[in-house]
Amino acid sequence: MKTADLAANPRAAAVFHWPALLRQVTLHGPVTELPPDEARGLYAQRSPNLRAVAWVYEELGGRALTGPDEVRAAFDRQLRRDPAEPPPSWVAYALRPDRVEAWWLPADAGVATRVRFDRDGGEWARRYVLP
CATH class of the missing domain: 2.30.110.10 (Electron Transport, Fmn-binding Protein; Chain A)
Known part of the structure; x- marks a missing residue:
């Protein structure tokens, strides 16, 4: 990572x-x-696509992927979700x-x-x- x-x-x-x-x-x-406060502020300024990517990393962890379809499905799920807070592992x-x-x-x-x-x-x- x-x-x-x-x-x-x-x-x-x-x-x-x-x-x-x-x-x-x-x-x-x-x-x-x-600092965490500053990192959260930077997360909030990111586009919805980049926020979704942050959560895809969190969701898929470092495990081996089955292919691009798995990544696309995870991305679509997170994009629909668009959480306001960064994932727990978020670091800036x-x-x-x-x-x-x-x-x-x-x-x-x-x-x-x-x-x-x-x-x-x-x-x-x-x-x-x-x-």
Whole structure:
């Protein structure tokens, strides 16, 4: 499970990809578990589909699945239910990046530009790297 992985190694990455703009940003850094009140607030802001997915994880646990039909049935059940409260296992994390990488391609599809920002303490250092 993702939460067990984060408990063992509290680092994560997030990727924001804009294919239409030929751009991408990747964030890397430590994560911290948010307090339960804050986690519940974030759950409430999620779309009904994402709330249903949270409950599907709870319902199916880590057991082996029989196939996509089982997942679809569980998803449909939870979507109709749309509970206001998160499942008991619901945990939210905050990512505090210590590295940010951005790359973009020029309009003529030439060589990509890639820049990396690394945080050392409170200061950010910028350097260009090969794509």
